[in-house]
Amino acid sequence: MRTAVHTISSDEESNDSLPDIGVSRKPITAQEEPETFTLSSDGEEDKNCHETLNSVVRENEIEDLQDVCEPGSLSYHIEDSSHILEEDHTGPHTKKRKSEEVRNEKEAKKRKREEERKEKEAKRKQREEERQRRAAEKAEAKAAKEAERTSKRALKPGECMKYVVVEVDRRLVETVAGSQVVGQLGQDGGGVRYRVVDAPVPAAVTFIRVNPLTLQESWAEEAVVVMGAEEFVEVVEDQIYGRALMDGRGLCHLCRTWQTKLHAPRLTLVVAGIDEYLKGQKSKKQHQVRSALLGVHGGCAYEHYNRIDIETALVMAQLECDVNHRLLSSPEKIATFILQVTKAVAEAPFKRERNEALFSWYAEGSSSGGVRVDKGGVGLLKLWHQQLRQFSLVGVEVAQAVAREYPAPRTLMKAYERCATSQEAALLLADVPIRRGTGVLASTRRIGPELSKKIHILFTSTDPDQSISQKT
Template sequence: MADVIHVLSSSDDDDIESLPDLRTRLMPMLVPTLQKQLDTHTLRLSSNEDDTNDKDCKLVDVEPLGINEKSKQPAVPVTSYDSEEELPDILDFTVTTSHSQISAEEDIEMVEDTNFKYVAKRLLVEEVHKEKETRRKQREIEKQRKAIEKAEAKARREAEKKMKHALKPGECMKYVIVQLDRQLLELAEGSQVISHLQNADLRYRVVDSPVAATTTILRVDPLTLQETLAEEAVVVMALNEFLDLVKHQVYEGGLGLCQRYCEWKQRLGNANITLVVCGIDAYFRNEKMGRQHDFRSAVLGETAKPVRKKKPGKVLHCTSAVHVSRVDIEMVLVNAQLECGLNHRFMSDSTKVATFILQFTKAVAETPFKREKGQPLFSWYAEGNREATVKVDRSGVGLLKLWHQQLRQFNNVGVEVAQAIAREYPSPQALVQAYRKCQTHREASLLLADISVRRQAGPLVSTRRVGPELSKKIHVFFTTRDPEITLG
């Protein structure tokens, strides 16, 4: 159905010809405004109530502009007026909605409703998508975290495995470095020490130590290759210097060796020092031979003969007038050990000094492995011992002997006491049930006090009682619930 144009018409019965032709006069004014709304809107023009003619105007349907539907010919051209005076007096006209406008509003509401649903659905889809994306990112982060934790755990296991392997006695020597002081190489023992270290494939360094003729050891971390100084050190002292310290402490009243040890310990960072002295046995042997020679000369009335030159390896080291005895040396060393904690070793020759340093290095390298192996798994767990074990077969033979062994674990409990208690209570369960039947705690603690114990046999037989102290200990052991309580 073609669109129509509504024009003004009079409601009076007057001649229609008296009204102006609004099609030709109003169209030039309305076309620019109505051309865009021609297909969807309907116009209604009404005159104002204050109109001079006092006539209502209403809308009537007209044909579309431009084309006559019947003849399909162009409509009569619209003419325009040059002046506003020629236009009829139209006080007011308004545009009102008709049924088509209501339908348009319903369509608009429907479109708006559809748009709202579409936007809401779009927002919901976006929110669901964002939630899925968030969960996906969280899963990726969790997956990465688990992968990192797994890699760290694997690296930790590998590090622990490598560390345990490096601490074994066969491998620990590869992760130590022996540091030798330059002054040690000037002594006769220095060349022997280097020779022994090279034969054992040990790494060593020659450094300037704060203490002369000192040997220190560095531990190398198998993972980080970081070097740490061990808490052990060896000081090799010449025989003349050691004898001078002993004489100064014994005969002059000075601190001597103790003072020297404190200085060493402060310079080496509170390390545990072991003093090594070479040739002390040769010194005492030469002293004994010298005394015997002097006594023989005095008896025979001979003048003292000059001492023969010894071989290079047997030169006398003591040239002082005051001779130091073995008792003096022992007294000084015991004093240093009690007051300062000094360890000492006396070696006969330079080869044994080098062997001792090699053994000392091996002991320091194996110390972490031995400490870890010696630590118990539980602080309260008694260390296993295979001595005096009791074998129990399936038929129960050996249980009584095992009960005797358990009783003998208490202090001052011998075979006779254990057998006397086992005669009255042949099993731990029987003893526990007897404790439960006691009325008071005192009665239970003294339950075993009056049991008689036979000692020896024959005419030398004697009897005694278990006693209250042992009875209380056994009672506490079998009835207490406090793991920290002591039996003493």
């Protein structure tokens, strides 16, 4: 059966905004197809008709059509048409919104991946920095250990001479003794480095230490000054006979000046050829005395100084200025002595470190008197005897007597704790008998108060510096 077709037409001469609509009220059965509505325009096909229809649908003016139509016929198709129109008009916006959501989601994932990459990169850099830091610490520790090893090796007697430089004054080198000194240092001394300089003190020898790691030089506290016999005797006369107070040329004043100029508080004065000089002066005096006795004029003035004056001046310099001295007779001996001083200066840090005590007291390291104690406790009594025999004048009988009354140190400590006063505890062992010998020759004596007090101090004192012989 043919369905009714409703036509919406409009005349060009009509002034209405909407076309007239003819409606058929024939009901639609189940076997019949739904009515189809066709919108047509007699005039120009432009956009006015579509815009008008859309406005009618949006403003709910479709209700006028529902009033003249049967329920379920027109309304269904118009609603469906409006849905199609609405879907056609809103579809691009939905697609655009979905595309924006997809794009935003992709950008979010991309940002997340970028953040994860940056985080991994930061962790990688952190691990690299940590690895470099550990490597640097390891290298630094290795360098410090190597430097310590090098420093210790440089202090040993076989290597220390390489890190000492001897500076010899030019005026000393020009003498016979100076040439001997240079020869001893350069050859017999194992190749000790030396320099010829213009020292502030004539005929002075100074010493410089070289750091084995940084090769920096520093002045040593030791120095040697070589004086001739005639110059030395003049200084001694000024020191002994009071002229040092007037012109300041005494031996003590001169030694203080040398110490300041050479930056060497430990100064050694070497006097060359004093014995030969004194012998010559003695012969000269004897000649003068003989001439005076024979009535020969001239040379009657006597020298005021002698060996006692020289020794007195040297002792004064040693006490007041802490200056050592050597009276040497030949240039060879002077050169040998300077070489010995050089070795002493080089080995001084090693000997000082070796002789440093870690504690204010020390016990003997000898293990010859050790007592062996096994896991079963065999040997503890002998060890207790040995501990008691640490005291002077304590023999086997005394140790056995104390151990007989108190078999272990713990029993002795408990006995001390039971004493009412400290004086009673100090005299606890005074009356312990000591048996000596056997048979008819056997004798008995007491331990006595002094040893009893010493043992009490050993086991009860809390002062580590308390003397064990201190009277209580």
